[in-house]
Amino acid sequence: MDIEALKEKIRSDIGREIIFFEEVSSTNTVASHLAETAVEGTVFLAESQEKGRGRLGRLWISPPGLNIHMSILLRPRIKQSNATLLTIMAAVACATALRGITGLDVLIKWPNDLMLSQRKLGGILTEIKTASGEVTVAIIGIGLNVNIKLDAFPEDVKKTATSLRNETGRVYSREEIIAGVLNEMNKWYAHLNAGDGELLLSEWKRLDSTLGKQMKVGVGKESFAGVAESVDGEGRLLLRLPSGELKSISSGDLTELP
Numbered sequence: 001m002d003i004e005a006l007k008e009k010i011r012s013d014i015g016r017e018i019i020f021f022e023e024v025s026s027t028n029t030v031a032s033h034l035a036e037t038a039v040e041g042t043v044f045l046a047e048s049q050e051k052g053r054g055r056l057g058r059l060w061i062s063p064p065g066l067n068i069h070m071s072i073l074l075r076p077r078i079k080q081s082n083a084t085l086l087t088i089m090a091a092v093a094c095a096t097a098l099r100g101i102t103g104l105d106v107l108i109k110w111p112n113d114l115m116l117s118q119r120k121l122g123g124i125l126t127e128i129k130t131a132s133g134e135v136t137v138a139i140i141g142i143g144l145n146v147n148i149k150l151d152a153f154p155e156d157v158k159k160t161a162t163s164l165r166n167e168t169g170r171v172y173s174r175e176e177i178i179a180g181v182l183n184e185m186n187k188w189y190a191h192l193n194a195g196d197g198e199l200l201l202s203e204w205k206r207l208d209s210t211l212g213k214q215m216k217v218g219v220g221k222e223s224f225a226g227v228a229e230s231v232d233g234e235g236r237l238l239l240r241l242p243s244g245e246l247k248s249i250s251s252g253d254l255t256e257l258p
Ligand code: BTN
Pocket: 025, 026, 027, 028, 029, 049, 051, 052, 053, 054, 055, 056, 058, 060, 068, 069, 070, 071, 112, 113, 122, 123, 124, 125, 141, 142, 143, 144
């Protein structure tokens, strides 16, 4: 990773400070440890992670020199109940930047998956600290499969994952993608802090791959089937159940039903 080249491409407050590691346990974990002292917008970036974390306790495959593993430290002025909007913001920033740079039809699967050709290209793991119902610190972890070959994934991941290189045969500049994501995120973050989540949600709806489709949503030990109808102002998924009830879901695992 060429950090100087990366810094030259960043035009936003987010990413003005970059803390780079050749290897870490997890950039989210390191960011969490340094959250008190690091300035807002600091990006923790690693060539590889030994214990990259995905959602629901899953491992995030993070070999050196191929992909993007980074965590962004923010101190948003939003309520805890709006925290899903942070993940949606990051997903919109990633999808927009990737579409602009690659020309590929990168989409979002609510709330945190970046999809390409119906396979997972990346994911977002947002972790927050709160006080009195307000978010005090948010760590937005982003993992993007850029130049990894499919063979390098474990068998179970191979079935559902992809990378930019896998789709096109090309090798991409990670610096360009990181800068693109941070520059985009800066814009959406300003909207969010100004209390204007509406524009973000309408952009999300444009990039979402699930709206209007029959989905199964796993929420803890429960699961619900229905049509993904929309998201509400707090970023929750609105699922229309067969009974006609509209169920709002703040976190869950989505699978498309045939
Ligand atoms: C998911 O889709 O399950 C979320 C994956 C998030 C992975 C990123 S890689 C950088 C950051 N550090 C971590 O340990 N996880 C996130």
